[in-house]
Amino acid sequence: DAGITQSPRHKVTETGTPVTLRCHQTENHRYMYWYRQDPGHGLRLIHYSYGVKDTDKGEVSDGYSVSRSKTEDFLLTLESATSSQTSVYFCAIRQGNTEAFFGQGTRLTVV
Amino acid sequence: KQEVTQIPAALSVPEGENLVLNCSFTDSAIYNLQWFRQDPGKGLTSLLLIQSSQREQTSGRLNASLDKSSGRSTLYIAASQPGDSATYLCAVDWNSGSRLTFGEGTQLTVNP
Numbered sequence: 001d002a003g004i005t006q007s008p009r010h011k012v013t014e015t016g017t018p019v020t021l022r023c024h025q026t027e028n029h030r031y032m033y034w035y036r037q038d039p040g041h042g043l044r045l046i047h048y049s050y051g052v053k054d055t056d057k058g059e060v061s062d063g064y065s066v067s068r069s070k071t072e073d074f075l076l077t078l079e080s081a082t083s084s085q086t087s088v089y090f091c092a093i094r095q096g097n098t099e100a101f102f103g104q105g106t107r108l109t110v111v
Numbered sequence: 112k113q114e115v116t117q118i119p120a121a122l123s124v125p126e127g128e129n130l131v132l133n134c135s136f137t138d139s140a141i142y143n144l145q146w147f148r149q150d151p152g153k154g155l156t157s158l159l160l161i162q163s164s165q166r167e168q169t170s171g172r173l174n175a176s177l178d179k180s181s182g183r184s185t186l187y188i189a190a191s192q193p194g195d196s197a198t199y200l201c202a203v204d205w206n207s208g209s210r211l212t213f214g215e216g217t218q219l220t221v222n223p
Contacts, residue, residue: 031209042215043200050209058210090154092211097142097204100211102155 003027006091006103013110019078021106023091025071029101032074033092034058034066036085037105043090049074081110113138115203117214124191125222132186132217134201139179142204146175146186149198149216158199159186191221 003026013019023032033048035058045058047066055066063085065077078085091103114137124130134144143162147155159175161168161184168175174187188195198218202211 033211035213040215043202043213045210045212048210092155097209099157099160100145100202101157102147104154 004093004101004103006106008106010107013081015082015110016080019081021076021089023074023103025093027093028071029093029095031094034076035090036087037090038087083110086110113205113212115201115212115214117201117217119217121218123220126191126193128191129189130191132199134184134214136182136203139182140206142206144177144184145202147200149200193221193223196221
């Protein structure tokens with residue numbers, strides 16, 4: 001398995017609270033991605049990073065921010081969680097236009 | 112808009128059958144296409160990566176084909192087994208960036 005770890009694996013939080021999800025890789029891959037997966041929508045890109053401190057928005061970035069201060073860590077923050085952000089979040093890594101590897105996912109419930 | 116579509120959304124077959132899963136994409140300017148498998152409650156596992164210059168890629172009982180001009184890829188599974196039951200997703204890497212765009216997947220059930 002590719003060295004990619006997501007934490008936490010499960011989280012329940014209240015509406016309006018900030019939440020941070022962490023993705024950690026040991027592969028030294030340049031690109032890191034955050035996706036969310038919802039029934040009827042498949043996987044949708046939230047944000048991605050192409051290097052330390054280099055990030056860009058995906059198709060569903062509203063309400064989310066990211067940071068990458070080290071090659072190995074990519075953080076996804078929900079500034080003020082809403083029920084519509086209840087989802088399964090996946091982190092992915094790859095070196096370039098090559099094979100992508102995914103983490104095991106974080107199941108987030110906003111109540 | 113660059114979109115990826117997978118039809119059917121669900122497929123049920125008896126064990127031993129050969130089957131084909133379909134993936135279509137709206138823009139032929141792709142870098143590569145990747146097929147994944149996802150088991151319930153799990154992450155995605157990469158199955159095959161097919162480059163835009165390739166027409167086929169094989170791994171064991173799996174064979175992926177790519178036809179850029181028609182905007183289609185197929186994943187052929189030979190001699191299906193109950194352990195093949197999972198959701199299969201395709202993802203396109205467009206020339207215009209470093210993002211992957213996913214189809215919604217085909218949920219495959221192989222019945223013993």
